[in-house]
Amino acid sequence: MAEDPGSAATERRLSTREAAERLGVKPETVYAYVSRGLLTSHRTTGGRGSTFDPGEVDALARRGRRDQTAFGGDSGEAGAVPAIGTGITLIGEDRYYFRGVDAVELAGRYGCEEVAEWLWTGTMTPGIRFTAPEETLAAARRAADALPRHSGPLDRLRVAAVAAGAADPLRFDLSRPTVLATARSLIPTLVDALAPAGGDPGPRATLARRLWSRLTPTAPDEASLRALETGLVLLIDHDLAASTYAARVAASARAHPYAVVSAGLGALEGPLHGAASALAHRMLAEVLERGSAAAVVADHLRTGRRVPGLGHRLYPGEDPRARALFARLEEMKPAEPAFAAAREVEATAARHASLHANVDLALAVLSVAAGMGPEAGETVFAVARTAGWIAHALEEYAEQPLRMRPTGRYRGPRPPQPLP
Template sequence: MTMENPQVRGWIDAKTAAERLGVKPATLYAYVSRGVLRRKHAPDGRRSLFDAAQVEELARRGKPRRPPGPGELAIESAITALGADRPFYRGRDALAMAETRTFEDAATWLWTGRDEDPGAWRAREDGVAAAVAAQSGLPAGLLPLDRLQLIVTALAATDPLRHHLDPEGVTATGRALVAGLIEALPPAGGTPGTGRVAERLWGRLCPHPPEPGGLPRAFEAAMILLADHELAASTVAVRVAASVRADPYAVVASGLGVLSGPLHGGASYGAERLIAEVADPASASRALGERLRAGERVPGFGHGVYKSGDGRGTLLMDLIRSAAPGHERLAAAEAVLDEAARRRLPPPNIDFALATLGAVAGLVPGAGEAIFAVARTAGWLAHALEEYGRRGPLRPRAVYVGPPPS
């Protein structure tokens, strides 16, 4: 039986329903034929109307899943559902969580599905010392994500409990791992934070101490919004690693390697560089025009899931606007948005909002990738926990198209 939202009643036309669901009008009629939506004819007999409450429920729940097609791998999971414009963590609206909860709350919810004390998030001192020492020969100016890939390996080498794959062991490792990833990063110049996870990460990525509310709240909201996103490319790699019982550190290392790609977590760095090129709002046209003329993909725009707009990016941009009205770097980002709309580019996504946060807060280069990586560690470990509870390894099969074996 369909659960109806009592705040949404009546019937709406096809255009309104399609926009709310982020689908083409033809898809609405496919939903009707499959029994997913109810339809009736308008009194004039020329239009179709759709049950508004049912459309709203479908938008919140996500598009009905079809059977996997060629080249697709279907994995059952109870962690994250993708709605029309946002993810839901174990049934909870990630955007609502981002406005009111801490990153520790969100991670604990992803790992356990329970509202409970998130516990102490402390790194192993010997692990942090080893990770800091391992970075001693690295070149100056290395981006934070490159450091994180080395740090996770050093943390693993010093943890004798890393092979404990029971739920309590994995969540304890997760708290220490996230704290270690942060504490082993070099401070950005200010005093490293000692409070919540988001405050500590701020101190490693921003040379200025956080002020109460404002941008630090947007920073923590970004971490919650990025904590998981169903079976993104890095999460598939993580689940494959966990399915063969790789330890949590190896699982996170697998995710970090995939996350660095410019079509995944690395997209925020591309958007960061785009905004940096816009010295003043008038130069936004040139910055976008040069990329489009060269046939390049404009980073920070469009999304493979949210065709009508990424609600995560919308919320994060609103938090930044509220925290820093009139900021010159925000004005540059707004100019890029205006120019992108004028050129009919797809809507902006969370990568663009993350780059805007970095520009307005004065974060170090590549900070968006680091926020993404540390935050997504929570989701990766939630997926690892599911795989540890299964019996066998994930084994995708290839469709061989090469020469006949001889």
Template structure:
């Protein structure tokens, strides 16, 4: 028996040796909830339960040699209920940097790597707007984005430039196309958040609030859509195709649609908090917008956004409903408010479209997908193919 109880524990180096991975990958596993880090009292470093490591080792042997879990990304890290982008705490970034600078940080590690604003050639924008404009008015914003990205790809003869400089060029076009082809953008230049806002709501948004939201959502490790993007990038799909893969995975009930479900639930909860919560529990499936697979005590992204919203009077009804549910029911029913619920509060406060949260998520996460694209392009191609044969060098 050791100081942590009956279970035996391993150091980071021992886990890395047991799984035949780099020490950095051990902490990537922690970020994804695959391993639980245990504080080592009286010594530096961390410990990990040997039985968890053994189960993970068995799963890796049965699942093939190369898995998504083996990615040791340096883009973001989730540890001890904290989220960092390349070592920078998101709480610091939302108060000191615009989303354009954070994009540069995620893409290259340099705040100045991205241009101060994202733009696309006028002719390309005209073509994309014509295609999006042909869609019915009730088409969702993320569907409009998918069409715009596909048309932009077909219109860009330089899309196959996979060099870092080429990817950064394409990234700027992608983000411009996503926000400027939604139907209500008033300009084709300027801050990304200011150009996106008019497509979400007719109300004026406080300076910096939507920008901060985009920063909070820009990356979150190997989420499902990011995994789809990395698989595409591994096959050396061009950035338009990578973002299309991410948008496709985002369009699902368990991922991108979560904020829409939380928005609809919160609408009921504003009128009758306990009644809405009780009805959801009766139907099964838990409360939308509460709980998280990785965070144990608090979702730092939700905490930051909700704290900003508490100073906005229009958010009071939604926040009061959340507080009532949390205070009355308590754990384990409510768990913790997550970023989807915080997005829902933002949407209700500014009377946004019901699908606005998905659009915000898609634009923000495009920044993260580009970062993972750049990282994956530096790895051997097709590395996630089971029983693969060597790919000849180009």
């Protein structure tokens, strides 16, 4: 039935099924549009369903009819919008899935190496350990050690990725077996190239245990290692975030895996992406020092800054990654003060806006409690997300090359212009 555009403002909100019918897509696709910021959903009062603004749905439908589906993301559905087809991560309203499996449940049962291997190959291999080749690791460490003393962990990771690639004569072999072998060696190379902070647990220790020894001199207990392991799994992928998109663009141009990871690390460096946890770390440290979340939150609001660690554009409620990591942190005795500070920050900010904790705040609780530096959360993020970038690279290598080539919309002076 044709709609009167002028009546959209007064029309009742649409259910998920009704929105899907207007768009000509499946209900699951509607939630994918929400996860990409193309639609805004609101929960129904007292229920678990969602409602949608009919005007916004109609605008998206019109856009879908104008645009041809790009980048090989055609789902065969009418009204589809430009998207990148991927079978790795689906984000729902209050949870997310790796290859259709609840990511939080995966994090509760398996370690990061096991989940990474499963994500790449479809086979779960319990107890698998990734190890760094000695020659590759030596090259990565030499390059990282040559950095200025004030360099941070992300600087070392970026340099280590480049050096590891330069040391690998097979880096241009993009066959699946070779890329998988590269992935299994690159991630531990990045971890082991970080400057040691505590005792070295050895190359056969879990990736989480080795990363812990690079982030803090504090010896971990089992609860602490479980928290870090959980965080690593939860952060492996989160659909097409900026760094993942950058990695896929590089893979589309058939860059080798080391360059793909370098592209992801470059985008991750932005303050609006991976560095957010450092802001949350500093905020929690200040709350603990001053003894009050109210004063710290007030300072942020007074200066026009957002309160770090709160809110996520993809989740109307609490970030499921934060919820799962907080559950692990509750088992970690040294985390009690930082955990209480984080909950106080959340409660204080809730007086002004309905914002919930995101994963950056949970990472900050872990890093503050374990005596790690402010950049620890970003480092955990980068190590974990490397596995996701490799998964996306494997997917992209199977597509037509150079498909990530959008057409620019020229806004400059109309030619011909005089020669300057």
